[in-house]
Amino acid sequence: xxxxxxxxxxxxxxxxxxxxxxxxxxxxxxxxxxxxxxxxxxxxxxxxxxxxxxxxxxxxxxxxxxxxxxxxxxxxxxxxxxxx
Amino acid sequence: xxxxxxxxxxxxxxxxxxxxxxxxxxxxxxxxxxxxxxxxxxxxxxxxxxxxxxxxxxxxxxxxxxxxxxxxxxxxxxxxxxxxxxxxxxxxxxxxxxxxxxxxxxxxxxxxxxxxxxxxxxxxxxxxxxxxxxxxxxxxxxxxxxxxxxxxxxxxxxxxxxxxxxxxxxxxxxxxxxxxxxxxxxxxxxxxxxxxxxxxxxxxxxxxxxxxxxxxxxxxxxxxxxxxxxxxxxxxxxxxxxxxxxxxxxxxxxxxxxxxxxxxxxxxxxxxxxxxxxxxxxxxxxxxxxxxxxxxxxxxxxxxxxxxxxxxxxxxxxxxxxxxxxxxxxxxxxxxxxxxxxxxxxxxxxxxxxxxxxxxxxxxxxxxxxxxxxxxxxxxxxxxxxxxxxxxxxxxxxxxxxxxxxxxxxxxxxxxxxxxxxxxxxxxxxxxxxxxxxxxxxxxxxxxxxxxxxxxxxxxxxxxxxxxxxxxxxxxxxxxxxxxxx
Amino acid sequence: xxxxxxxxxxxxxxxxxxxxxxxxxxxxxxxxxxxxxxxxxxxxxxxxxxxxxxxxxxxxxxxxxxxxxxxxxxxxxxxxxxxxxxxxxxxxxxxxxxxxxxxxxxxxxxxxxxxxxxxxxxxxxxxxxxxxxxxxxxxxxxxxxxxxxxxxxxxxxxxxxxxxxxxxxxxxxxxxxxxxxxxxxxxxxxxxxxxxxxxxxxxxxxxxxxxxxxxxxxxxxxxxxxx
Amino acid sequence: xxxxxxxxxxxxxxxxxxxxxxxxxxxxxxxxxxxxxxxxxxxxxxxxxxxxxxxxxxxxxxxxxxxxxxxxxxxxxxxxxxxxxxxxxxxxxxxxxxxxxxxxxxxxxxxxxxxxx
Numbered sequence: 001x002x003x004x005x006x007x008x009x010x011x012x013x014x015x016x017x018x019x020x021x022x023x024x025x026x027x028x029x030x031x032x033x034x035x036x037x038x039x040x041x042x043x044x045x046x047x048x049x050x051x052x053x054x055x056x057x058x059x060x061x062x063x064x065x066x067x068x069x070x071x072x073x074x075x076x077x078x079x080x081x082x083x084x
Numbered sequence: 085x086x087x088x089x090x091x092x093x094x095x096x097x098x099x100x101x102x103x104x105x106x107x108x109x110x111x112x113x114x115x116x117x118x119x120x121x122x123x124x125x126x127x128x129x130x131x132x133x134x135x136x137x138x139x140x141x142x143x144x145x146x147x148x149x150x151x152x153x154x155x156x157x158x159x160x161x162x163x164x165x166x167x168x169x170x171x172x173x174x175x176x177x178x179x180x181x182x183x184x185x186x187x188x189x190x191x192x193x194x195x196x197x198x199x200x201x202x203x204x205x206x207x208x209x210x211x212x213x214x215x216x217x218x219x220x221x222x223x224x225x226x227x228x229x230x231x232x233x234x235x236x237x238x239x240x241x242x243x244x245x246x247x248x249x250x251x252x253x254x255x256x257x258x259x260x261x262x263x264x265x266x267x268x269x270x271x272x273x274x275x276x277x278x279x280x281x282x283x284x285x286x287x288x289x290x291x292x293x294x295x296x297x298x299x300x301x302x303x304x305x306x307x308x309x310x311x312x313x314x315x316x317x318x319x320x321x322x323x324x325x326x327x328x329x330x331x332x333x334x335x336x337x338x339x340x341x342x343x344x345x346x347x348x349x350x351x352x353x354x355x356x357x358x359x360x361x362x363x364x365x366x367x368x369x370x371x372x373x374x375x376x377x378x379x380x381x382x383x384x385x386x387x388x389x390x391x392x393x394x395x396x397x398x399x400x401x402x403x404x405x406x407x408x409x410x411x412x413x414x415x416x417x418x419x420x421x422x423x424x425x426x427x428x429x430x431x432x433x434x435x436x437x438x439x440x441x442x443x444x445x446x447x448x449x450x451x452x453x454x455x456x457x458x459x460x461x462x463x464x465x466x467x468x469x470x471x472x473x474x475x476x477x478x479x480x481x482x483x484x485x486x487x488x489x490x491x492x493x494x495x496x497x498x499x500x501x502x503x504x505x506x507x508x509x510x511x512x513x514x515x516x517x518x519x520x521x522x523x524x525x526x527x528x529x530x531x532x533x534x535x536x537x538x539x540x541x542x543x544x545x546x547x548x549x550x551x552x553x554x555x556x557x558x559x560x561x562x563x564x565x566x567x568x569x570x
Numbered sequence: 571x572x573x574x575x576x577x578x579x580x581x582x583x584x585x586x587x588x589x590x591x592x593x594x595x596x597x598x599x600x601x602x603x604x605x606x607x608x609x610x611x612x613x614x615x616x617x618x619x620x621x622x623x624x625x626x627x628x629x630x631x632x633x634x635x636x637x638x639x640x641x642x643x644x645x646x647x648x649x650x651x652x653x654x655x656x657x658x659x660x661x662x663x664x665x666x667x668x669x670x671x672x673x674x675x676x677x678x679x680x681x682x683x684x685x686x687x688x689x690x691x692x693x694x695x696x697x698x699x700x701x702x703x704x705x706x707x708x709x710x711x712x713x714x715x716x717x718x719x720x721x722x723x724x725x726x727x728x729x730x731x732x733x734x735x736x737x738x739x740x741x742x743x744x745x746x747x748x749x750x751x752x753x754x755x756x757x758x759x760x761x762x763x764x765x766x767x768x769x770x771x772x773x774x775x776x777x778x779x780x781x782x783x784x785x786x787x788x789x790x791x792x793x794x795x796x797x
Numbered sequence: 798x799x800x801x802x803x804x805x806x807x808x809x810x811x812x813x814x815x816x817x818x819x820x821x822x823x824x825x826x827x828x829x830x831x832x833x834x835x836x837x838x839x840x841x842x843x844x845x846x847x848x849x850x851x852x853x854x855x856x857x858x859x860x861x862x863x864x865x866x867x868x869x870x871x872x873x874x875x876x877x878x879x880x881x882x883x884x885x886x887x888x889x890x891x892x893x894x895x896x897x898x899x900x901x902x903x904x905x906x907x908x909x910x911x912x913x914x
Contacts, residue, residue, distance in 0.1 A: 053697035073794035100736030146755030214638035225649035265605020585813035598801025646885035
């Protein structure tokens with residue numbers, strides 16, 4: 001792999017770590033759900049880097065798009081804050 | 085020639101067509117599951133002669149294994165497929181007699197049966213994962229269908245543990261794929277000697293966790309009591325008679341055929357006996373009869389897994405036969421218990437032992453059937469359970485665990501106590517009159533007939549189970565019948 | 571607090587074992603293609619006529635899995651519908667979408683649908699295929715759900731599309747059983763690789779999957795929206 | 798810099814955090830987010846297994862010319878299936894969560910007295 005790509009991947013994996021920590025610590029579910037969408041998006045970029053474009057498209061459409069949608073609809077019912 | 089793949093294809097077709105039928109008439113969908121399962125049974129029975137030693141190979145996509153997915157049905161799988169479809173047929177008749185439900189319920193039910201039969205028929209590891217997911221997702225849908233607190237709680241726990249478990253199962257499949265370059269069970273079994281031991285151990289433990297959820301192994305069975313208690317009586321029957329049996333099949337296929345008597349099964353030996361003892365003790369404490377039955381079911385599965393793990397000590401066809409007998413006894417006995425408990429309560433969902441007082445007097449048939457179910461689980465003579473329990477004891481002795489026989493008998497005393505307590509309770513005092521519909525009653529009677537027929541006349545079952553055990557035992561025959569003479 | 575510590579130890583121990591295991595046994599990027607993968611790469615195009623190998627694996631070599639996968643989605647859609655049926659609906663204040671959103675989505679919607687159809691029709695040539703295509707179509711509907719107040723696709727039509735596509739999929743498989751004695755066999759002519767009309771039944775299956783996944787996902791979103 | 802550490806490391810990290818969040822999460826939706834995270838990590842791990850150094854995607858878009866060095870297509874096909882199965886599981890889980898909210902009035906584990914783990 002080109003080292004430039006590797007540096008990009010390194011930067012993205014740092015974002016990944018931050019996003020997972022946000023999911024863990026955030027009391028606001030809206031933030032957590034959006035952070036999980038970011039995780040999915042970064043994962044789909046990783047898939048692209050790993051030469052799996054089919055999976056990248058699917059993950060971007062399903063993981064980052066649709067799952068976020070249904071999670072948000074469920075959050076509307078289940079309450080936005082953890083303490084509810 | 086009727087290809088057994090139609091069992092899966094036609095079930096799917098029928099499940100997909102239910103919404104279209106529902107648009108025509110509200111009454112049509114409920115007829116679909118019985119018809120579909122009846123067709124499946126006929127297809128299976130028509131293939132009975134073709135399955136002799138080795139496995140019957142059915143390719144998909146017109147390409148030979150291991151390139152494409154194939155179904156592989158040997159006598160062992162055939163027996164389980166027959167069991168699943170028979171119990172499924174009886175339950176589908178039961179749903180026919182129930183009041184009008186959402187048509188989507190029938191789809192879930194049909195797909196649940198489909199998932200279980202797919203697991204016992206497939207010859208491909210990843211395909212078994214897909215069917216496992218179909219089975220799991222449909223079963224937590226079915227558990228939650230009651231939409232009351234208990235069932236939702238059980239369904240959520242089941243979902244959480246099941247999701248992690250099946251993901252680990254997938255990881256196990258991938259590890260095997262990476263080291264053999266194949267996903268076909270027979271092909272992997274052929275290449276197994278080339279795999280280093282450390283990879284075998286890791287993959288084996290991952291599979292154990294994945295399947296352990298289905299077969300209610302000790303640390304992974306936290307979902308089971310709640311799910312059994314929360315679900316409808318018929319769904320509890322389904323959980324104990326179909327879903328855990330598919331899990332047992334998968335465990336046998338993976339640990340015997342693929343891993344060739346996995347040495348880490350010793351873990352299962354201890355976990356199985358722990359499951360057995362803890363669950364039976366927990367059953368002793370219960371005031372809620374349905375929860376008691378659930379714990380008893382977990383205990384029986386623990387005994388089954390214990391016998392199953394004896395294989396690692398001593399590979400003996402008799403032990404394989406015992407596993408099959410125990411599975412059959414558990415399927416019919418527990419199914420009957422859950423159904424007759426439902427009849428005793430008359431659909432009120434009041435399962436506490438005090439509220440059941442006298443219900444056996446007002447509904448004699450259900451009371452008697454409950455007693456029969458309890459007797460077969462306890463292993464009384466003239467019931468099927470007698471033979472399976474005797475075989476279990478002989479198997480334990482053969483594997484050299486003589487001191488454990490005493491333990492099993494001791495735990496059986498607990499069983500006698502807590503079942504006896506319920507039976508005495510339902511036949512004493514005066515209760516409200518409960519009615520049982522004709523169809524409901526006849527389904528329970530059929531379950532009971534199976535138990536008594538097998539108990540009084542055990543020879544055919546024994547020989548059938550023995551043949552299935554031989555098919556499971558001779559793994560080289562299985563491999564060559566799938567992969568050709570390699 | 572104790573639960574947190576136990577969970578922490580458990581999870582990180584699991585991670586440590588997993589990482590050390592995979593790092594010693596499967597070094598990154600050094601595993602040569604072997605077994606079935608080598609066969610797919612070498613013979614895949616001649617056998618099935620699709621230049622996208624992943625597509626031919628998904629729809630043909632492992633097509634039975636894909637049928638199961640479609641079933642899982644179907645199951646999720648029906649189960650969700652069953653669980654959420656009969657929800658006590660209460661009138662809620664819905665925020666008014668702005669004029670800009672309303673107008674743009676109205677014109678964007680057909681384009682999204684077109685894009686989805688493009689993905690599933692070219693599934694055997696380019697990355698993508700039926701599943702992402704169906705989801706793209708569903709996200710088009712999702713956009714409309716958010717932005718348009720009165721937008722409501724017919725439930726009758728959605729459910730009919732769903733089960734019609736499902737039955738068609740099984741029938742395609744049975745056609746293989748009837749003509750080539752094997753379920754889901756590639757019975758249609760292969761054609762010239764790298765053109766739209768090639769690869770036998772792959773485009774047909776992907777079109778069916780596209781419709782099915784699209785209608786199922788839209789159904790899921792609609793159920794979630796209505797409660 | 799080692800690409801293996803990077804990809805394996807981030808996928809195992811996602812899996813670990815997924816299990817951790819699923820075990821300690823206070824809200825039911827957060828538990829589902831944990832399971833989702835675990836699935837994403839697993840999928841990333843499987844795809845990383847299939848990578849071959851210097852390989853190209855298994856799509857022969859200039860057909861008569863066939864690339865010799867391609868990445869393993871099988872894990873990609875499996876992950877496609879696994880992603881779809883994952884979303885189905887999450888959807889069912891969310892339906893159950895919504896019903897739990899309706900019946901119990903809360904989704905917070907510490908307030909769900911009956912939901913003891």
